[in-house]
Amino acid sequence: MTTSKTIAILGAGAWGSTLANLASLNGHRVSLWSRQGNLALEDVLKDAEIILSAISMKGVRDVALLVKSYPLSPDTIFVTATKGLDPKTTGTPSQIWQTEFPNHSVVVLSGPNLSEEIAQELPAATVVASKNLADATTVQLVFSSSKFRVYTNPDSVGVELGGTLKNVMAIAAGVCDGLHLGTNAKAALLTRGLTEMVRIGRVLGANTETFYGLSGLGDLLATCNSSLSRNYQVGYQLARGKTLTEILASLKGTAEGVNTCQVLMQISQQQNLTIPITEQVYRLLEAEITPQKALNELMLRDIKSEYH
Numbered sequence: 001m002t003t004s005k006t007i008a009i010l011g012a013g014a015w016g017s018t019l020a021n022l023a024s025l026n027g028h029r030v031s032l033w034s035r036q037g038n039l040a041l042e043d044v045l046k047d048a049e050i051i052l053s054a055i056s057m058k059g060v061r062d063v064a065l066l067v068k069s070y071p072l073s074p075d076t077i078f079v080t081a082t083k084g085l086d087p088k089t090t091g092t093p094s095q096i097w098q099t100e101f102p103n104h105s106v107v108v109l110s111g112p113n114l115s116e117e118i119a120q121e122l123p124a125a126t127v128v129a130s131k132n133l134a135d136a137t138t139v140q141l142v143f144s145s146s147k148f149r150v151y152t153n154p155d156s157v158g159v160e161l162g163g164t165l166k167n168v169m170a171i172a173a174g175v176c177d178g179l180h181l182g183t184n185a186k187a188a189l190l191t192r193g194l195t196e197m198v199r200i201g202r203v204l205g206a207n208t209e210t211f212y213g214l215s216g217l218g219d220l221l222a223t224c225n226s227s228l229s230r231n232y233q234v235g236y237q238l239a240r241g242k243t244l245t246e247i248l249a250s251l252k253g254t255a256e257g258v259n260t261c262q263v264l265m266q267i268s269q270q271q272n273l274t275i276p277i278t279e280q281v282y283r284l285l286e287a288e289i290t291p292q293k294a295l296n297e298l299m300l301r302d303i304k305s306e307y308h
């Protein structure tokens with residue numbers, strides 16, 4: 001346990017509300033802010049020792065700029081729990097927060113954390129990442145409980161990218177299950193998907209090892225095997241013949257993989273990266289191909305060594 005902290009949580013969606021509850025249960029003073037709530041941002045930020053953002057990617061920059069217009073204590077720690085990439089800069093949410101608040105510590109929180117299971121008090125684990133171990137440890141203590149086990153990691157880029165990149169693979173996994181391709185196909189997809197995540201992560205400055213931990217492989221397994229995942233649902237319903245517009249219209253909450261996939265296509269062109277699974281997911285989301293055609297494209301690529 002740690003001394004009681006004053007915590008502002010920005011974003012009262014599924015994840016922000018769940019994290020707010022975890023911190024409250026540990027005895028912290030938590031205020032939850034969203035555009036539609038009745039608390040004023042200024043009041044929520046006043047005295048905050050920790051500001052945690054669980055805003056969808058599309059709102060992160062606007063909210064960061066809004067927060068910037070209020071006075072903060074120089075010791076306030078930012079925590080970001082968003083899993084997405086910025087279409088404007090191709091950067092991560094933590095990079096946005098760090099750019100806007102260069103003198104503050106920014107900690108990433110990411111892991112296999114389907115919020116509905118955590119809200120049901122089922123056990124789960126996560127990672128808080130920062131080069132500043134003291135600040136990561138502060139956040140670890142805030143959230144740790146018998147139901148929520150929190151690890152630290154110094155590789156914040158790797159931890160953040162694990163949670164972000166797996167969303168694209170979760171769309172692919174949903175397609176795989178929606179087409180009833182079987183267990184072998186799913187194992188092949190997830191394993192090659194992890195290779196692709198590592199390939200992208202390395203050019204963006206992540207440690208390879210991080211992708212084999214909770215925030216990489218762990219989150220890949222959770223999200224790709226659960227119908228609770230919105231990204232998985234997008235893929236599953238595409239395979240069942242729905243259009244993306246129809247799916248997004250009825251989806252509860254945010255499926256970040258749709259936007260992430262577009263940003264990854266930009267990154268792959270800039271960095272000359274080969275990301276075949278992401279590319280097929282992109283073409284499918286753009287309605288350029290059918291799920292069956294995407295499968296064929298992947299199966300009939302040039303044969304090669306597993307290490308490439």
Ligand SMILES: NC(=O)C1=CN([C@@H]2O[C@H](COP(=O)(O)OP(=O)(O)OC[C@H]3O[C@@H](n4cnc5c(N)ncnc54)[C@H](OP(=O)(O)O)[C@@H]3O)[C@@H](O)[C@H]2O)C=CC1
Pocket residue numbers: 010011012013014015016034035036054055056057058059060062063081082083084113114115116252253254256
């Ligand atoms: N749900 C989960 O299981 C997990 C989700 N995440 C990640 O957390 C993030 C949020 O997910 P989740 O809570 O599920 O999503 P929801 O769609 O449930 O909630 C999104 C939140 O972001 C806010 N928001 C969206 N756009 C803007 C904007 N332009 N300006 C201000 N606020 C905005 C919404 O505010 P408003 O209500 O005002 O629209 C809402 O509070 C995502 O990046 C997701 O990948 C990470 C781990 C687990």
Ligand SMILES: O=C(CO)COP(=O)(O)O
Pocket residue numbers: 083111112113114115163167170219222223228229230231232254255256
């Ligand atoms: O990130 C998540 C689980 O770790 C939530 O996944 P979805 O956003 O696909 O629902």
